Amino acid sequence: MARAVDLVVISDVHLGTPGCKAAELNAYLKSVAPARLVLCGDMIDFWEFRKGWWPTAHTKVVRRILKTATAGVPVHYITGNHDQALRRYAPFALGDLQLGDELELDLGGERTWFTHGDCADRRIGTSRLLTWLGCQAYDRLADATDRINWLRRQCGLEPVRNPSCRFKATWAAGHIQRFERAMAGLAAERGCDAVVCGHIHHAQQRVIDGVAYRNGGDWVDSLSALEWHQGEWRTVRYHELVATGQVEAPRDLGDTAAVPLPGAAA
Numbered sequence: 001m002a003r004a005v006d007l008v009v010i011s012d013v014h015l016g017t018p019g020c021k022a023a024e025l026n027a028y029l030k031s032v033a034p035a036r037l038v039l040c041g042d043m044i045d046f047w048e049f050r051k052g053w054w055p056t057a058h059t060k061v062v063r064r065i066l067k068t069a070t071a072g073v074p075v076h077y078i079t080g081n082h083d084q085a086l087r088r089y090a091p092f093a094l095g096d097l098q099l100g101d102e103l104e105l106d107l108g109g110e111r112t113w114f115t116h117g118d119c120a121d122r123r124i125g126t127s128r129l130l131t132w133l134g135c136q137a138y139d140r141l142a143d144a145t146d147r148i149n150w151l152r153r154q155c156g157l158e159p160v161r162n163p164s165c166r167f168k169a170t171w172a173a174g175h176i177q178r179f180e181r182a183m184a185g186l187a188a189e190r191g192c193d194a195v196v197c198g199h200i201h202h203a204q205q206r207v208i209d210g211v212a213y214r215n216g217g218d219w220v221d222s223l224s225a226l227e228w229h230q231g232e233w234r235t236v237r238y239h240e241l242v243a244t245g246q247v248e249a250p251r252d253l254g255d256t257a258a259v260p261l262p263g264a265a266a
Contacts, residue, residue: 002030002031002032002033003031003032003033003246004032004033004035004229005032005033005034005035005227005228005229006034006035006036006228006229006230007034007035007036007037007038007107007227007228007229008032008034008036008037008038008225008226008227009037009038009040009114009196009214009216009225009226009227009228010025010037010038010039010040010216010219010225010226011039011040011041011042011043011080011116011197011198011199011215011216011217011218012040012041012042012080012198012199012201012216012217012218012219012220013025013039013042013043013044013061013218013219013220014042014043014044014045014048014082014218014219014220015043015044015045015054015058015061015062016044016045016046016048016049016051016053016054016058017045017048017053017220018053019220019221020045020058020219020220021219021220021223021238022055022057022058022060022061022219023057023060023250024219024223024238024249024250025061025219025223025238026057026060026061026064026250027238027242027247027248027249027250028223028225028236028238028241028247029061029064029065029068030064030247030248031241031246031247031248032227034068034073035073036073036074036075036076037065037068037073037074037075037076038075038076038078038103038114038196039065039075039076039077039078040078040080040114040115040116040196040197040198040216041078041079041080041081041082041083041115041116041117041118041197041198041199042080042081042082042083042116042198042199043077043080043083044082044083045082045083046082046083046084046085047082066097069095069096069097070095070096072096073096074096074098075096075097075098076098076100076103076114077097077098077099077100078100078101078102078103078114078115078116079099079100079101079116080116080117080118080198080199081116081118081121081199084118086099087101101115102114102115103115104192107194107228108231110193110194110212111191111192111193111194112192112193112194112195112196113187113190113192113194113195113196114195114196114197115195115196115197116197116198116199117179117183117197117198117199117200117215118199119186120179120182120183120186120199123182123185123186124175124178124179124182175200176200176202176204179199179200180204180206180208180213180215181208181209183195183197183213184208184209184211184213185209185211187211187213188209188210188211192211193211193212194211194212194213194214195211195212195213195214196214196215196216196226197214197215197216198215198216198217198218199215200215201217201218201220201221201222202215202217202222203215203216203217203218203222203224203226203235203237205226205233205235214226214233216235217235217237222237223237223238223239224236224237224238
């Protein structure tokens with residue numbers, strides 16, 4: 001039976017890329033019954049969309065989100081830098097599915113600002129070109145690691161960790177801290193008590209200069225989400241939920257049967 005949760009936040013799923021853990025995300029979404037769902041940007045990776053790589057597992061995630069909205073649950077799709085093509089249509093609402101660039105909610109008396117987080121790039125001096133190059137390198141490394149782990153599983157070996165995680169934990173540590181402080185500063189300027197974002201693929205909850213900073217992480221490496229229930233926030237991680245029996249792991253994690261997309265590059 002699905003767990004009742006007042007609010008679920010997921011971000012940086014990057015549907016349409018090999019690094020996306022769509023099967024695991026679908027298993028998590030099946031395990032919860034949120035009263036509200038916030039998709040905090042980069043759900044679909046339009047930067048890679050032209051390649052036409054779209055496995056059936058990715059379609060299942062989209063269907064589950066739409067099913068949630070048609071069941072009367074408010075679903076807020078907040079645009080990010082990888083799906084910024086949707087920003088030209090925001091704000092837009094179709095029933096309980098709402099598209100926007102940001103969202104503000106009062107949660108237990110706490111004025112909370114939801115945004116993807118790429119709005120902080122200019123403040124911390126991160127150019128669009130540098131962001132693109134970093135994403136390209138990150139995606140290639142993640143793709144190579146997935147291929148290696150597939151071969152290791154065929155040989156009965158344990159998978160290896162994506163080396164990009166180690167890179168992010170060392171070289172990028174300073175960038176992450178600057179980003180977090182910038183987001184807290186932007187929230188304070190808006191008069192908000194808290195900010196919830198994604199963008200940097202690093203799950204975190206901490207207080208910065210009196211502002212509660214919360215990042216849901218991603219569904220490429222950390223496989224994490226934020227849940228708000230009965231006035232409390234917590235970061236949930238897929239592997240921990242599986243280990244404790246709260247999520248039933250999908251039987252087939254190798255679902256890579258791609259559906260050709262019209263107009264995709266060969």
